[in-house]
Amino acid sequence: MPIRLAxxxxxxxxxxxxxxxxxxxxxxxxxxxxxxxxxxxPAAEFPDQHADVATLLxxxxxxxxxxxxxxxxxxxERRSCDxxxxxxxxxxxxxxxxxxxxxxxxYRRVTGNDTRMLYxxxxxAELARSLVLARLDGELGFFFREQYDLRTWAADxxxxxxxxxxxxxxxxARFLSLEETxxxxxxxxxxxxxxxxDLAFVETGRENVTSTRLAGPPAAxxxxxxxxxxxxxxxxxxxxxSAAQVVSSHATSxxxxxxxxxxxxxxxxxxxxxxxxxxxxxxxxxxxRWRLVQRHLAEIRRVW
Numbered sequence: 001m002p003i004r005l006a007x008x009x010x011x012x013x014x015x016x017x018x019x020x021x022x023x024x025x026x027x028x029x030x031x032x033x034x035x036x037x038x039x040x041x042p043a044a045e046f047p048d049q050h051a052d053v054a055t056l057l058x059x060x061x062x063x064x065x066x067x068x069x070x071x072x073x074x075x076x077e078r079r080s081c082d083x084x085x086x087x088x089x090x091x092x093x094x095x096x097x098x099x100x101x102x103x104x105x106x107y108r109r110v111t112g113n114d115t116r117m118l119y120x121x122x123x124x125a126e127l128a129r130s131l132v133l134a135r136l137d138g139e140l141g142f143f144f145r146e147q148y149d150l151r152t153w154a155a156d157x158x159x160x161x162x163x164x165x166x167x168x169x170x171x172x173a174r175f176l177s178l179e180e181t182x183x184x185x186x187x188x189x190x191x192x193x194x195x196x197x198d199l200a201f202v203e204t205g206r207e208n209v210t211s212t213r214l215a216g217p218p219a220a221x222x223x224x225x226x227x228x229x230x231x232x233x234x235x236x237x238x239x240x241x242s243a244a245q246v247v248s249s250h251a252t253s254x255x256x257x258x259x260x261x262x263x264x265x266x267x268x269x270x271x272x273x274x275x276x277x278x279x280x281x282x283x284x285x286x287x288x289r290w291r292l293v294q295r296h297l298a299e300i301r302r303v304w
Contacts, residue, residue, distance in 0.1 A: 001077050001080075001082070002082065002111075002112075002113050002114070003073050003076050003077060003081065003082055003083065003084055003111070003113055004082065004083045004084070004113055004114040004115065004116065004194070004195075005069065005073070005084050005086070005104065005107050005113065005114075005115045005116075006083055006084070006085050006086070006115070006116045006117075006118060006193075006194035006195070007085075007086045007087075007091055007100065007104070007115070007116070007117050007118065008085070008086065008087040008088075008091075008118040008119075008120075008190055008194070009088070009089070009091040009092040009097070009100075009117055009118065009119055009168070009173070010088070010089030010090075010091070010092050010119070010120065011089055011092050011119070011120070011122075011127075011164070012089045012131065012134075013122065013127055013130040013131055013134060014120040014121075014122045014127070014178050015120065015178060015183070015186045015204065016049075016087065016088075016089050016120070018183075018186065018187070018204045018205050019087065019186055019187045019190055019204060020048060020049045020087050021048075021205060022186075022187035022202050022203065022204045022205060023037045023085070023087065023187055023191075023202065024037070024048045026201065026202045029201060029202075030085075030191075030199070030202065031079050031081060033197070033199055034080070034081045034082045034083060034195070034197075035081055035083045035085050035191065035194070035195060035199070036072070036075060036076035036079055036081040036083070036084050036085065037085050037086075037087075038072040038075060038076075038084070038086075040052045040053055041053055041056060041068060046088075049087055049088050050086045050087060050088040050090075050091070051088045051089075051090040053065060053068065053086065053088065054088050054090035054091045054093070054096050054100075055090065056068070057091075057096050057099040057100060057103065058095055058096055058099060061099065062099050062102045062103035062106055063106070065099075065103050066103055066106050066107060066110070069084070069086075069103070069107060070107075070110070070111075072084055073111070082195075083194055083195050085191070085194055092119070092164060092168070094160075094164075097164075097167060097168070100117075101171050104117070116172075116173075116174060116193070116194055117168060117171065117172070117173040117174070118173065118174050118176070118190055118193050118194055119165070119168050119173045119174070119175050119176070120175075120176050120177075120178050120186075120190065121165070121175050121176065121177050121178060122177075122178040122179065123179060124157075124158055124161055124277070125270070125273055125274065125277065127161070128154055128157050128158075128273045128277075129266075129269055129270060129273060131157075132150070132269055132273075133269075150269065150272040150273070150276065151272045151273075151275045151276040151279065152276065153276065154272060154273040154274075154275070154276025154277055154280070155276040155277070155279045155280035155283075155288075156276075156280075156288075156292070157276070158276065158277050158280040158281075159280055159285065159288045163285075174193045176189055176190060176193060183204060184203050184204050184205075185200070185203070185204065186204040187202045187203070187204040188200050188201075188202045188203070188204070
């Protein structure tokens with residue numbers, strides 16, 4: 001029985017978590033409609049999506065993942081499904097995507113069946129802003145080095161994003177625009193790309209983890225990153241120590257100055273991203289790569 005392997009690769013901050021929750025919630029209905037969404041590898045950290053399968057691609061190689069995929073395919077065949085659907089933002093990682101393409105090629109050779117990759121596009125500036133807000137969880141990550149320049153990060157991000165889209169386009173991925181898709185219809189739209197069928201019964205929830213956290217009381221926002229906002233845009237301190245202490249001392253989101261504080265931070269982030277994108281648009285890909293090499297060499301010298 002021909003069974004297409006369709007892999008949704010994200011990227012992050014394009015509704016992937018909501019999509020995965022919707023598919024899990026409708027797993028039995030989807031199976032009856034011909035789409036099998038398997039649980040991840042045994043003892044997976046994220047059993048209801050396939051990040052651990054993506055990790056296995058790097059650690060064990062395409063052949064090991066192909067064995068797991070073929071076992072999932074056998075289950076799809078037992079259920080009389082014609083589509084095996086996988087989803088994880090980790091499939092699009094620079095160390096993983098070539099291994100993914102190699103695994104899909106082997107699947108086609110072994111089974112004689114079709115494969116598809118599915119990619120959700122989002123406007124780069126909004127995608128970058130959303131990533132910054134998501135990474136304000138605690139004080140972890142490279143954003144919180146004292147002198148990190150968000151403008152440089154934005155320039156790097158734009159180059160990498162364009163390179164990523166070119167890669168998936170070159171390998172025949174199908175693209176969906178997030179801005180042109182109704183939020184509640186996102187999962188059905190991705191599944192339509194995977195199956196060429198209308199599966200409108202799979203409604204996507206309206207959850208947004210980042211925006212929910214940002215809407216919390218100032219005490220929670222303090223833990224979310226107010227103490228370190230001034231580190232993000234070099235030369236543009238958003239939150240001073242005294243302001244952060246004042247905000248954290250209140251228990252409601254209506255604390256004096258809190259909405260203005262958050263609005264000023266968002267405005268500065270948007271401005272820094274726009275400046276980084278403008279710089280990236282003026283430099284060639286070779287100049288960007290050379291600049292990246294120089295930065296890496298400087299970091300190595302600093303560490304050693």
